Amino acid sequence: MSVRESRIASLVLGASAIIVALAVLAVFAFLFKFALPVFTGGQGACILSGVWNPFKGQFGILPMLAASLCISLSALLIGWPLALGLCCCMHGFTPRPLGRFLSILLRGMTAFPTVVYGFAAIFLLVPVMREALGHGSGLNWATAALILSLVTLPTMTLVMDAGMHQTERRLRLTGAALGLNRQQVFSHLVLPACRSDLLAAAALGFARALGDTLIPLMLAGNAPQWPTAASDSIRTLTAHIGLVLATDSSSATYGSLFVAGCLLLLANMCVQLMLRTHLRTRGAA
Amino acid sequence: MPNTTSDFNPTEQETQPIERAARLKHVCTFFDGVQVLHDISLEIPAHGITVLVGRSGSGKTTLLRTFNRLNECLPGCRTRGSIHVSLKGQFMDVHGPAFRDAARLRIHIGMVFQTPDVLPVSIRRNIELPLRHALGLPQADIDERLQQALRESGLWEEVSERLHAPAETLSGGQQQRLCLARSLAMHPSLLLLDEPTASLDSVSARTIEALLQTLRRRYPVVMVSHSLGQALRLADRLVLMNNGRIQHIWNRQDGLPDAPTLETMLEDDTCCT
Numbered sequence: 001m002s003v004r005e006s007r008i009a010s011l012v013l014g015a016s017a018i019i020v021a022l023a024v025l026a027v028f029a030f031l032f033k034f035a036l037p038v039f040t041g042g043q044g045a046c047i048l049s050g051v052w053n054p055f056k057g058q059f060g061i062l063p064m065l066a067a068s069l070c071i072s073l074s075a076l077l078i079g080w081p082l083a084l085g086l087c088c089c090m091h092g093f094t095p096r097p098l099g100r101f102l103s104i105l106l107r108g109m110t111a112f113p114t115v116v117y118g119f120a121a122i123f124l125l126v127p128v129m130r131e132a133l134g135h136g137s138g139l140n141w142a143t144a145a146l147i148l149s150l151v152t153l154p155t156m157t158l159v160m161d162a163g164m165h166q167t168e169r170r171l172r173l174t175g176a177a178l179g180l181n182r183q184q185v186f187s188h189l190v191l192p193a194c195r196s197d198l199l200a201a202a203a204l205g206f207a208r209a210l211g212d213t214l215i216p217l218m219l220a221g222n223a224p225q226w227p228t229a230a231s232d233s234i235r236t237l238t239a240h241i242g243l244v245l246a247t248d249s250s251s252a253t254y255g256s257l258f259v260a261g262c263l264l265l266l267a268n269m270c271v272q273l274m275l276r277t278h279l280r281t282r283g284a285a
Numbered sequence: 286m287p288n289t290t291s292d293f294n295p296t297e298q299e300t301q302p303i304e305r306a307a308r309l310k311h312v313c314t315f316f317d318g319v320q321v322l323h324d325i326s327l328e329i330p331a332h333g334i335t336v337l338v339g340r341s342g343s344g345k346t347t348l349l350r351t352f353n354r355l356n357e358c359l360p361g362c363r364t365r366g367s368i369h370v371s372l373k374g375q376f377m378d379v380h381g382p383a384f385r386d387a388a389r390l391r392i393h394i395g396m397v398f399q400t401p402d403v404l405p406v407s408i409r410r411n412i413e414l415p416l417r418h419a420l421g422l423p424q425a426d427i428d429e430r431l432q433q434a435l436r437e438s439g440l441w442e443e444v445s446e447r448l449h450a451p452a453e454t455l456s457g458g459q460q461q462r463l464c465l466a467r468s469l470a471m472h473p474s475l476l477l478l479d480e481p482t483a484s485l486d487s488v489s490a491r492t493i494e495a496l497l498q499t500l501r502r503r504y505p506v507v508m509v510s511h512s513l514g515q516a517l518r519l520a521d522r523l524v525l526m527n528n529g530r531i532q533h534i535w536n537r538q539d540g541l542p543d544a545p546t547l548e549t550m551l552e553d554d555t556c557c558t
């Protein structure tokens with residue numbers, strides 16, 4: 001690459017980075033600008049309370065924040081170990097044809113629309129959950145978390161796999177020359193070296209689950225209450241935004257959406273910052 | 286599970302007294318159908334250093350990797366012919382039933398690569414890891430071998446105080462000696478070195494060479510080198526390769542060629558036809 005081409009490439013890349021950063025800042029600015037009047041208009045304490053009852057003027061969205069966090073964390077707790085297991089399968093713990101089949105299947109799964117998972121779950125999983133729990137409609141925290149773990153599974157697996165693939169390529173010959181078989185190379189060398197990829201996959205999976213709207217909307221039951229048990233019907237912030245946007249455009253209920261958006265962004269930012277801090281601390285240690 | 290060797294098949298061993306570390310007979314290697322090694326027959330003496338020299342692409346590294354079947358880790362590789370290596374007093378067919386899993390063979394054959402390939406763990410773990418997981422040794426034996434190998438490679442004085450430091454914090458020369466120590470700790474029956482000084486400065490290269498001079502008495506060594514000076518300094522047996530074929534073999538007791546002659550032979554494309 002000539003000096004001129006290199007300079008043009010730097011400019012284009014720099015401009016792209018600035019545009020993306022500005023777009024993210026614009027989203028933040030937009031949300032804060034519209035969320036601010038909710039607080040300054042005297043609704044502030046009310047919006048951050050624990051009761052949602054618009055007919056009585058109670059617009060507390062904290063139960064929905066808790067529901068979002070609970071569903072995302074439980075989807076992560078189910079999906080992350082599964083993703084790790086699938087990666088192990090694709091890296092030598094099962095016969096190669098099965099590993100290849102899994103890889104193709106997971107790549108295909110990324111293209112499935114989320115609504116298909118939700119629709120299938122209503123007919124396949126919800127009746128099972130209803131029977132298993134013995135009460136309720138089957139639309140609850142557990143059902144939504146199970147399907148969300150399935151939705152986030154390909155993303156997490158492919159992020160892990162990409163990191164592991166590079167690391168395995170780097171260490172495979174060395175490990176083999178030391179008399180380690182493929183499974184030993186993977187478990188004793190590749191996995192520890194891919195710690196950051198495993199964490200990145202968890203962060204991405206969490207963010208994906210936290211931001212998903214359709215699955216909680218279709219499967220979590222949408223009752224705006226504190227989550228206390230896996231069989232509870234709950235409403236997440238994203239489902240709340242979806243439901244209110246469909247029916248309202250000016251009331252105090254509508255105002256709560258901007259606060260909900262801000263909380264979602266902040267929750268995601270906190271997770272990403274925690275991850276980066278952890279990785280930096282590990283790198284420095 | 287550690288790769289133990291208790292299932293050596295005695296029917297495969299040869300009963301004659303062993304004076305050689307390895308023997309190749311009519312070995313041909315192909316990558317994706319393209320022949321890289323042509324009918325190689327070669328004996329590696331039980332003592333001393335055998336140095337493979339030749340131009341880039343002449344098949345030296347591929348030949349080196351036939352001894353521990355490392356070529357099989359690369360896609361599209363197929364090897365034909367007979368390869369026997371002396372392992373713990375038995376002359377074994379490396380493609381025999383005892384080595385269906387090539388990892389069982391590789392625990393007996395140490396290898397050091399061109400660029401220092403330390404594992405992304407501490408200095409201690411670099412040596413400990415294959416001893417624990419490939420050989421299945423208990424901690425007491427591991428500690429003993431670790432110290433012995435680091436002393437043999439002349440690294441003990443430099444790293445004994447910081448065994449828990451990441452191996453990447455060592456200098457290039459130290460890293461290469463750590464790789465050598467890692468191989469020596471396995472008590473190999475054969476040591477393979479693929480241009481071990483190619484990525485090092487002249488001082489570090491001399492240190493490794495001095496180390497090899499002492500190791501030649503204890504281990505049979507097969508080494509690839511691009512430095513003719515180094516090859517002539519170290520070789521007990523010098524093998525000149527060209528286009529995947531052995532062009533010439535010299536033994537030190539019969540006299541090695543001088544550097545200009547060797548250089549001329551290397552530059553001559555037609556000499557092996």
